[in-house]
Amino acid sequence: MRTSLLLAGLIGLLLARPALAGEDTITLEDGQGREVVEQNCAACHSLDYIVMNSPFLDRVKWEATVKKMIGTYGAPIAAEDADTIVGYLAAHYGKP
Known part of the structure; x- marks a missing residue:
């Protein structure tokens, strides 16, 4: 029984791993204003x-x-x- 619970817990952690990673998987392009975008938008x-x-x-x-x-x-x-955010997003994530 104890082994089954441990195994179930490990499987649960493995399945939840992508969700737990969250923001760790997103890295915005380097550039002026990136920190302002990360601080404001990710809030x-x-x-x-x-x-x-x-x-x-x-x-x-x-x-x-x-x-x-x-x-x-x-x-x-x-x-x-807001101006910094728009400038960064337009430069790095905007359509031409």
């Missing part, structure tokens, strides 16, 4: 949202997205940080 959601949405967003759409995060969802992002 509310996983950074994989940036990578997943990047094929669809240009600078104008990233700007609208950041404004939506602040206005609609109440993200506590300072104006200067």
Whole structure:
């Protein structure tokens, strides 16, 4: 019985490992503003949202997205940080 519980626990940990890794698997491209993006955006959601949405967003759409995060969802992002975030996302994760 004890061995079965131990085995079940180990299997559970192995299955949960990707979920536990979470942000460790997402590394944003190096560049000016990356730390501001990581600090502000990851406070509310996983950074994989940036990578997943990047094929669809240009600078104008990233700007609208950041404004939506602040206005609609109440993200506590300072104006200067919002500009930095948009600049970083447009440069590294924006459509041409």
